[in-house]
Amino acid sequence: MSERADGPERELSRHEASAAVLDLGWRYVLGTLRTTVPVASIAHAADVAALAIDVARSHADEHLRIDLRRDRVVFTLQSLSAATVTARDTDLAERISSAVTDLELRTTPDVGDESLRSVQIIEIAIDAMDIPTVRPFWKAILGYDDEPGRTGPADPLVDPLGQSPAIWFQQMDESRPQRNRIHLDISVPHDEAQHRIAAALSAGGTLRSDANAPAFWVLADAEGNEACITTWQGRDG
Template identity: 30%
Template sequence: MTDREGTSAEHISAQQFHEAPGTAGWHVLYGGAQAIFPTDSLQTGAEFALRVADAAAELDREPDIDLRPHAVAVCTARNRRGRLDRIDAEVARRVSDVASGMGLAPDASRLQTAQIGIAQAEGVDTSEFWLAALGYERVDDVLADPLRRGPRLWFYELDRPGRGRTHIDVAVPNDQGAPRAAAAIAAGGRLAIGDDIPAWWGLASPDNHSVDIAAWGDVSEQVM
């Protein structure tokens, strides 16, 4: 994704993104607006990826395109932090037009992104250790894989007992939050923090590992 922090374009919220024409089937998760398009072959996916690249190039935007044998994931954002502007909504519309022309449709049930929340004691900063250990880079308030393949890391002060210290955040489309949390609880997990349902579910595994199912970002009215 091209960093456009220096342009005059204004950030938009997830809600504003969804209000733009042509964004149906896209969702705002960690890293930007995203969609996954199942394909019947690697060759079909490669052709689709090339057409997506051409469509985005006309807008001077470089989305991430993840080509797999039977699916292509596309993620667009104004900068590496994942913030959006109106150009991203237009990228989504054009990508969806390309997909429709090829007989492809997005599948929200397969869409998710993950990040890791690193708990720290008061006054402790371990970010330099994680930067060195993972070969990541600092992007605003998170640490990120320069190629955006691995999960992002964010840091918080440990202030809630009862769950494991470091936890995984799983961002899903808004309407996928409740069934995903229910499935995890049915598989032996428990609800550890439920204060903000249906925005997010704070879960714990049978062995007290922490996982948050985050559905709030996809419908947020706030510019993130």
């Protein structure tokens, strides 16, 4: 938690961040707030994006990221310098949702809708015996940067443009040559996890472990390749 206990830059706990935006159509996902606004065209998307930028004003560059598509706008809020959610972000979420509602549109996480993919964040996890040795290779070959505030030899790597999955490294105690050593973490809204797990199982997957649920569930495809569904829950205390 930040030393600044009060004010708009106060860092929020996972529970605080989730609760603050749950009824606004946003979801807390892996240190960010995310939502989708359905639109009719790319031009319409640009108008909605411009509205959000106007609402955020001087805070837009530090807190707001926008992905425009022909059928939707995806908004992400995070205090970029701290790589976490602050009170400023939840305030901006409320203001953006209010402005969108005035246009007779809506902010929605698309949770539980089989026809639409919910908001999510993908990470790639790499198992390694010697993380400080392999980490520079992945940083160089991907053109990635250190995550803000985390520059240690075993810390995650991120795409400086925010377009591609983050990379994090999982310490191995011994070599496991018959096990896949790179897997995907799919971070979804807490109320989307069971929908996603059910879909994966129906598609031929198996549940390998729920010992750490609801923080994460380990699933595998028919050949044993693993992936994790993760949420913010179960990670505090």
